[in-house]
Amino acid sequence: MNERPLNPWYSDETPSFLEHLYRGELRWDLISRFPRQDPADREAGDRALTAFSDLLRERVDPVEVDATGVLPPELPEALAAGGFDRLQVPPSLGGLGLSALNTFRVVEAAAGWSMPTAQILSVQNTIGVGPFLPALPPGPLRDTVEARTRSGVFSGNGDTEPQGAANHKRFTTATPTEDGAAFLLNGEKVFTGNAPIAAMVNVTATVREGDSERVRLFFVDTDSPGFRVSAHHEFMGLKGFPSGALTFEDVRVPAHMMMVEGEHNRRLTPELYRRLVVGRVHTIGAPSLAFSRLCLEWARDFVNRRQIDERPLGSYDEIQRNVADTLSEVFALETLTQWCLLAEDQVPANPGFEQVAAKNLTSLTAWRVVERTMALYGAEGYETERSKARRGVPPVPLERAFREARGLRISGGVDFMMDIWMAHKAVFWCYYPLPANAEAIEAEPDLSCLDEADLTEANLDHLRFAVTGTKTFARTCLELARRYPDQDELFEQERLLIPLTQIGNELLLMSLVLGRTSSLGTSGPQSTQDLADVYCAQARLRIADAWRRHHAADSPAASRAAGQWLSGERWADLLPDMPGDASPAGK
Structure with a gap:
């Protein structure tokens, strides 16, 4: 099958930098006009952050929450009273009317103090019920959602099912009643954020429409008969975060509480998908930046108070490289955030x-x-903050941040699955059918942007690498599309695809860092040339490694070994020696 897969991100009106990169063209004209937050908007965010920080310090003890796994029961009410459950909702509905970037900043501040609080906020403000208001037409559904939003109730999103989030099918079903006035929902959802505190959840369910099935989105009151929070999830991190499993047993949902969208053949409805994509920038990106900033601060504090045989720790080459890498990556994360949330306007x-x-x-x-900072701290990093406090050293919660950061690689899609999925839906969306710009892909790269960029010689070399690397990437994709006329055959080669997605990602962020750096100039207090140089040098090493993995993807031995193990044919002697069920789980 060579039909072009559906792509909800494409626009024929507004260019996408990453789409053009996939097609072999680095659009310097886009990223050299790097966006910046308007000062007035930043001031509005500062005011919200001041009020929010006061609330956090007054209401949430992050050490106690992590130890007990319980958030203060009055926290949701306090968040709603301050309008923090409606960060982007207009003041007419009791919200703060913040921009997307200021919403990000609030979630980031929450994550730096209490990760479960941050997740409550990000779910509520990005993929809960209220965020769908702008997409709802006038009518009973909009009126209901607007009323719930105005009243300050919490909400959640129920999509993942016990069978696995990657399934195209949604096993939860919505069956219309005989009179067509309602649907009866039956099924289960798991890992539903905010479920135990939600008054309403939006739920995906499969509806049979004629001879076909469609996934539709329903807005469900949690006090409906047959609705039940059947389990509360506990995680390695996120202690106290209200996440639950849901059971639906003939839950009656009025027909007007289904969101009507156009024809689609996706496992997620189009609007839910758009919400999730932007939501992940807040749910994953904001905590990622929060932990990275904290590690930057913790690294400086640790290095400045430590010596080895009376020699300052900060005088060692490896320590300087460690700190510089973190500095540059915080700058890169800031850069990506600003592009994702400001570039459109x-x-x-x-x-x-x-x-x-x-x-x-x-x-x-x-x-x-976080892992680099853990290595810097050694045993003191692995030690809990309570243990550090007992012996009188700074109680840096690095061990807690380590647990939370690992969860970010899972939440919103496990990283290797995201790489595979991006290869299918984004990278090779540009190559099946074969692209009209094949001749341009095979032409020599256009290096004219080097004459326009305000960069040091080192960073001009990085920009040259990014331009030529973009061409190499596109030529490789084109060659693969020609080698595999049937895209399904190519998509079976997952170890071939994963490194390609990673290369595209690295080229993207490397380019954005250079674009932002060029916009800030080569001199003066705002110059970030050194940070860009450090970041791009490391990105080039990661790209080289990804190319090596791409070229070494074919491994018949791996397929044979895995098949023999999974079938029980061989390798039983590699199991633990303890007889019987050696797992202590549940005991």
């Missing part, structure tokens, strides 16, 4: 592709930063 550019890529870029960058 200011450039203008369509950041949809970049918002999808941001999930892995932010979470994996944060993981590198």
Whole structure:
């Protein structure tokens, strides 16, 4: 099958930098006009952050919450009273009317203090019920959602099912009643954020329409008969976050509480998908930046108070490299955030592709930063904050941040699955059918942007690498599309695809860093040339590694070994020696 897969991020009106990169063209004209937050908007965000920070310090003890796994029961009410459950909702509905970037800043501040609080806010403000208001036409559904939003109730999103989130099918069903006045929902959802505190959840369910089935979105009151929170999830991190499993047993939902959207053949409805893409920038990106900033501060504090045989720790080459890498990656995360949330209005550019890529870029960058900081601290980093406090050293919660950062690589889509999925839906969307710009892809790269960029020689070399690397990437994709006329055959080669997505992501963020740096100039207090140089040098190493993995993807031995193990044919001697069920789980 060579039909072009559906792509909800494409726009024929506004160019996408990442889409053009996939097609072999680095659009310097887009990223050199790098967006910046308007000062008045930033001031509005500062005011909200001041009030929110006061609430956090007064209401939430993050050490106690992590130890007990319980958030203060009055916290949701306090958040609603301050309008923090409606960050982007207009003041006429009791909200704060914040911009997307200021909403990000509030979630980031929450994550730096209490990750479960941040997740309550991000679910509520990005994928809960209220965020759908702008997409709802006048009518009973909009009136109901507007009333719930005005009243300050919390909400959640129920999509993932016990069978697995990657399934195209949704096993929860919605069956119309005989009179057509309602639907009866039956099924289960798991890992539903805010479920235990929600008054309403939006739920995906399969509806049979004639001879076909469609996934539709329903807005369900949690006090409906047959609705039940059947379990509360506990995680390695996120202690106290209200996440639950849901059971639907003939839950009657009025027909007007189904969101009517156009024809589609996706596992998610189009509007829910758009909400999730932007939502992940806040849910994953904001905590990633929060933990990275904290690690930057913790690293400086640790290095400045430590010596080795009376020699300052900060005088060692490896320590300087460690700190510089973290500095540059915090700058890169800031850069990606600003592009994803400001580019559409200011450039203008369509950041949809970049918002999808941001999930892995932010979470994996944060993981590198936290792991690097853990290595810097050694045993003191692995030690809990309570233990550190007992012995009189700064009670830095690095161990807690480590647990939370690992969860970010899972939440919103496991990283390797996101790479595969991006290859299918974004990268090779540009190559099946074969692209009309094949001749341009095979032509020599256009390096004219080097004459326009305000960059140091080192960063001009990085820009040259990005331009030529973009061509190499596109030529490789074109060659693969020609080698595999049937895209399904190519898509079976997952170890071939994963590194390609990673290369595209690295080229994206490398380019954005250079674009922002060029806009800030080569001198003066705002110059970030050194940070860009450090970041791009490391990105080039990661790209080289990804190319090596791409070229070494074919491994018949791996397929044979896995098949023999999974079938029980061989390798039983590699299991633990303890007889019987050695797992202590549930005991």
